[in-house]
Amino acid sequence: MAAPVLERVTTGPGRRARRRPGARRRDHLTGWLLIAPALAYFVVFLLYPALSALYYSFTDWNLRTEASWVGLANYADLLFDDVKYPHFWKSVSVTLQYTLVAVPLTLVSALAQALLLNAIRRGANLFRLLLFLPVVTAEAAVGAIWRWLYDPQYGLINTLLGLVGIPGQNWLNTPELVIPALAFIAAWQCGISMIIYLAGLKGIPGSIQEAAIIDGAGPWQRFWRVTFPMLRPTTFYLLVTGVIAALQVFGLVYVIFSGNGRSVTGGPEQSGLTYVLHLYLFAFRYDAMGAACAMSFILLVFIMIVTALQFRFVKQEAA
Amino acid sequence: MRKASIYVALVLLAAVSVVPFLWMLATSLKHGPDIYTKVPNLLPLDKRTGEWAATLDNYAYVLDVGGLGDAFVNSVWVCAILVPAKLLIDALAAYAFARIPFPGRDKLFVIMLGGMMVPAITLLVPRIHVTQSLGMFDSGWGLIVPNIASVLDIFLLRQFFLSLPGELEEAALIDGAGRMQIFWRIVLPLSKPVLAVVTITSFLFHWNDLVWPLLVTNDPELYTLPLALQQLVASPDGGRAYYIMAGATLAVLPVIGVLLVFQRRILQGIAFTGLKS
Amino acid sequence: MSRGLVRGAVVAALVSGLAACGGGGTGGQSGGKELTFWMYQDRTPQAGQVMEKVREDFEKANPGVTVKLVKIPKDDYNTKLGSAVASKSAPDAGILDQPLVSKYALDGTIKEVPAGLIQEADYYKGALDTNRAGGKLYGLPQDQTTVALFYNKKLVPNPPKTWDELKQVAAQVHAADANVAGMNVPKGDGYGAWMFPGIVHGAGGEMVDDAGKKVLFDQPPAVEALQLWVDLQKSSPRKITDSDKPFENGLAAMTISGPWDVPTIREQFPDLDFGVAPLPYKTEPAGNIGGEDSVVFSTSKNPDLAWKWLAFLSDAANNGAVADAFGGFPVHLKAQVVAGGPEQAAFLEQLKVAHARPAVPQWIQVNDEIIAPAIESALTGKATAQQALSDAAAKTRSLLGWNG
Numbered sequence A: 001m002a003a004p005v006l007e008r009v010t011t012g013p014g015r016r017a018r019r020r021p022g023a024r025r026r027d028h029l030t031g032w033l034l035i036a037p038a039l040a041y042f043v044v045f046l047l048y049p050a051l052s053a054l055y056y057s058f059t060d061w062n063l064r065t066e067a068s069w070v071g072l073a074n075y076a077d078l079l080f081d082d083v084k085y086p087h088f089w090k091s092v093s094v095t096l097q098y099t100l101v102a103v104p105l106t107l108v109s110a111l112a113q114a115l116l117l118n119a120i121r122r123g124a125n126l127f128r129l130l131l132f133l134p135v136v137t138a139e140a141a142v143g144a145i146w147r148w149l150y151d152p153q154y155g156l157i158n159t160l161l162g163l164v165g166i167p168g169q170n171w172l173n174t175p176e177l178v179i180p181a182l183a184f185i186a187a188w189q190c191g192i193s194m195i196i197y198l199a200g201l202k203g204i205p206g207s208i209q210e211a212a213i214i215d216g217a218g219p220w221q222r223f224w225r226v227t228f229p230m231l232r233p234t235t236f237y238l239l240v241t242g243v244i245a246a247l248q249v250f251g252l253v254y255v256i257f258s259g260n261g262r263s264v265t266g267g268p269e270q271s272g273l274t275y276v277l278h279l280y281l282f283a284f285r286y287d288a289m290g291a292a293c294a295m296s297f298i299l300l301v302f303i304m305i306v307t308a309l310q311f312r313f314v315k316q317e318a319a
Numbered sequence B: 001m002r003k004a005s006i007y008v009a010l011v012l013l014a015a016v017s018v019v020p021f022l023w024m025l026a027t028s029l030k031h032g033p034d035i036y037t038k039v040p041n042l043l044p045l046d047k048r049t050g051e052w053a054a055t056l057d058n059y060a061y062v063l064d065v066g067g068l069g070d071a072f073v074n075s076v077w078v079c080a081i082l083v084p085a086k087l088l089i090d091a092l093a094a095y096a097f098a099r100i101p102f103p104g105r106d107k108l109f110v111i112m113l114g115g116m117m118v119p120a121i122t123l124l125v126p127r128i129h130v131t132q133s134l135g136m137f138d139s140g141w142g143l144i145v146p147n148i149a150s151v152l153d154i155f156l157l158r159q160f161f162l163s164l165p166g167e168l169e170e171a172a173l174i175d176g177a178g179r180m181q182i183f184w185r186i187v188l189p190l191s192k193p194v195l196a197v198v199t200i201t202s203f204l205f206h207w208n209d210l211v212w213p214l215l216v217t218n219d220p221e222l223y224t225l226p227l228a229l230q231q232l233v234a235s236p237d238g239g240r241a242y243y244i245m246a247g248a249t250l251a252v253l254p255v256i257g258v259l260l261v262f263q264r265r266i267l268q269g270i271a272f273t274g275l276k277s
Numbered sequence C: 001m002s003r004g005l006v007r008g009a010v011v012a013a014l015v016s017g018l019a020a021c022g023g024g025g026t027g028g029q030s031g032g033k034e035l036t037f038w039m040y041q042d043r044t045p046q047a048g049q050v051m052e053k054v055r056e057d058f059e060k061a062n063p064g065v066t067v068k069l070v071k072i073p074k075d076d077y078n079t080k081l082g083s084a085v086a087s088k089s090a091p092d093a094g095i096l097d098q099p100l101v102s103k104y105a106l107d108g109t110i111k112e113v114p115a116g117l118i119q120e121a122d123y124y125k126g127a128l129d130t131n132r133a134g135g136k137l138y139g140l141p142q143d144q145t146t147v148a149l150f151y152n153k154k155l156v157p158n159p160p161k162t163w164d165e166l167k168q169v170a171a172q173v174h175a176a177d178a179n180v181a182g183m184n185v186p187k188g189d190g191y192g193a194w195m196f197p198g199i200v201h202g203a204g205g206e207m208v209d210d211a212g213k214k215v216l217f218d219q220p221p222a223v224e225a226l227q228l229w230v231d232l233q234k235s236s237p238r239k240i241t242d243s244d245k246p247f248e249n250g251l252a253a254m255t256i257s258g259p260w261d262v263p264t265i266r267e268q269f270p271d272l273d274f275g276v277a278p279l280p281y282k283t284e285p286a287g288n289i290g291g292e293d294s295v296v297f298s299t300s301k302n303p304d305l306a307w308k309w310l311a312f313l314s315d316a317a318n319n320g321a322v323a324d325a326f327g328g329f330p331v332h333l334k335a336q337v338v339a340g341g342p343e344q345a346a347f348l349e350q351l352k353v354a355h356a357r358p359a360v361p362q363w364i365q366v367n368d369e370i371i372a373p374a375i376e377s378a379l380t381g382k383a384t385a386q387q388a389l390s391d392a393a394a395k396t397r398s399l400l401g402w403n404g
Helices: A013-017 A023-056 A073-080 A088-118 A124-136 A139-149 A156-163 A175-188 A191-202 A206-214 A219-230 A232-247 A251-257 A275-285 A289-318 B002-028 B057-064 B068-099 B105-116 B120-133 B140-147 B151-163 B167-174 B179-190 B192-208 B211-216 B225-233 B241-276 C002-023 C045-061 C074-086 C098-106 C125-129 C163-176 C190-202 C220-234 C261-268 C303-313 C319-326 C344-352 C363-379 C385-400
Strands: C033-040 C065-072 C093-096 C140-145 C148-152 C181-183 C252-257 C274-277 C290-296
Touching: A023 A289, A023 B068, A023 B105, A023 B120, A023 B151, A023 B179, A073 A289, A088 A124, A088 A175, A088 A191, A088 A232, A088 A275, A088 B002, A124 A191, A124 B002, A124 B241, A139 A156, A139 A251, A139 B002, A175 A251, A191 A232, A191 B192, A206 A219, A219 A232, A232 A289, A232 B151, A251 A275, A275 A289, A275 B120, A275 C074, A275 C363, A289 B105, A289 B120, B002 B241, B057 B068, B057 B241, B068 B105, B068 B140, B068 B151, B068 B179, B068 B192, B068 B225, B068 B241, B105 B151, B120 B140, B120 B211, B120 C074, B140 B211, B151 B192, B167 B179, B179 B192, B192 B225, B192 B241, B211 B225, B211 C074, B225 B241, C033 C074, C033 C303, C045 C065, C045 C303, C045 C319, C065 C074, C074 C093, C093 C098, C093 C303, C098 C290, C098 C363, C125 C140, C140 C303, C140 C319, C140 C344, C148 C344, C163 C181, C163 C220, C163 C252, C190 C220, C190 C363, C220 C363, C220 C385, C274 C344, C290 C303, C363 C385
Parallel strands: C033 C065, C033 C093, C181 C252
Antiparallel strands: C093 C290, C140 C290, C148 C252, C148 C274
């Protein structure tokens, strides 16, 4: 009863031959028509802006006067001139560390929540809503509450640590603790990943789980042998987009470290100065749009390499 | 026994999730002097006496003085047009990328994915140039058209379409059904969970988006909710937290509504797959 | 026939499309002149009413003119203004952050104040100076403000006047209760670096000599100023002062802040008994000047009218109310100061000795990227005050291409 759903039927040549003649040409037309609106958007609002940003990355441009061509100077200065850009490499290392901590933490937290939710029926709606609240709560509230939770004097986290005898920390003001603290907030706001995982879990036919139960697999084995492999496309999607988003993290640091006269320069000793915050400062605070554009293309190349590696890794796994 | 431990875990996680929300709600109901206590009050209590002291004045203020009502209406219509239109455009493209073979398809897809990786911040200024030369600057169109598709959503939808069993579609093709018929009658109904996810995330994003409306509008009559909120309350003297939170609570309510509606869609999706197996 | 109709429709569509292209944002209407003025969002509804009244008065005095006030959240103002200038949709006139005036002036984004628009002698010199670049005047101030010393009256009965007294009082407070910090010492971040010049002036020094292109913040006054912060930190552990609102909660006996904080503290911490005094100094009373400047953009179609509007806002009759609406004090010597609380006197006294910040176009970058980290490395003990500032000065010289 369950078999057909399991196998992904590939389109064999024999079957295709039975379609009416001209179908392929019509397919070409339909294909282009269907992507036409998205393609138009892409060209006008993504490709063209991206190409002009690429042009600006070879110029000295302060947004006000005409951009003047400087060739590769922005790129060279960013990478090698630590007087002009003293925190460029710092921002690279902050961002890498953040990505390495935050993405796995977010995925594990999202998957755990989704699995728990998927295991119950009564109250599932309510819990799903509650677990999703961190995503919809206003950023200002999120920033305020986490600054309180991490407060060195009367924050809840230090209070709890105190109960088990661990001395309290000055979380957001100790350079070494800033990244773990930020990653923890990211994992707490994993609602969207959780919902996507949940959709993935719902897509696993109950029959497969039943078959595994009949085969005598325990819950742990079922997770590793059935659930997790079936979730591979979902995990892959979340991993790729999660890494891309983490490498571009901005809103979170902005909320935690700025506003109300606080510093915009990225936390204690620039320990929260992420790549895009650094880019933002040059684009809109120091009026160096040319350099900011160059930064974004360095990041773009980096993201592409990382993503390509992820795709290759997955292909090898699948093969 | 196992069920019980699952519920315990969920209750703990939910508690952590709910605290900031409760704090937001409580702050929005507080009188000025009560908002700042050494340890945050999750209830609107009088700071000195500890007695219940809730007020709706903050809500009256943000709705009345702040023009939050108009902005609310703007946000509603922007999202009402933008979210479905975007979903349709993205789903059509994703379907073509997943299922319809045409020359150059996969290369094009990779190029579009590349576009997704350019940090949005650098694209802002050139995008405003484009919006302006299209005559959409400072207009309702400027809020909608420059956001009308999303490569990320196309990627997500395509992944999902690829994971659907192809045999139903194959059978329909052989029976002479057109691609569009298959898309409407077979693919979309099978994709309810992912459509719900995309709708929720895109609604959330546009409902809360501050930067684009800020840059593309000058006319206060076009202000969307986040912009009006920012306008009203993030004042130079540090803002009045109780107004911010009242406005923020008003902004969150529709989101919760949308969430509740689409949760049911996700459940319907399950019902569908359940039927099949 | 029908082909003609179609062609007509196409032409009409093209024309309307083109018209829309040209329109872009600040289209005037109905023959009269429209002036667009960008400003920060209103601090209070009352401030909004003040601006509304001034606008009506101006329109009455200039028939046929409409002034459109566009109010923008302060945190996002510079981002929005930058992209508006980049896409040629800047307003006729607007508020401009003090450190941006010299930048915008040097590349011709804003206009020079026309001769004879105002009598310079009518304005506070410090406030007017924030509008100068290369010796020329590029804008009119609308309000001025400054920071001063806030002190908790229970912990500090008499506010310190000198650096020595300040250190002494801070040490006494912390010695009496180890859970209370003497002072909420500024940190090595953008905000702390922003406060720093006022302290340097208090030791008779300067950050830079912008006319002579010399960096001066590695000289003794600046080093002593930084050493003061380092010394103060001994009686003000960060573990205490990094908590939320330490001064308001009674955990720090003193802090540095501006008039904007007074109503907020009064409202949210009615039990806190605090006073405001001028900043302690070493050799001469001094402080920083802040506030709002206003400029006319080069792309304005009605620059004369725009200047008239800016002069109107800052004249003797209006500036008292306007400055108060903006959250500061008048810049016109004859304007009436809107009466405030008892702490007002301290701010006004401080303003008399307040200095404008360096008019160097890259100053924000120097402030954030070079001076702030230098301050932090001294405060965290990674370098001495002298080492940190010498290093920062060398970097600044290299960045600005200065020799001195």
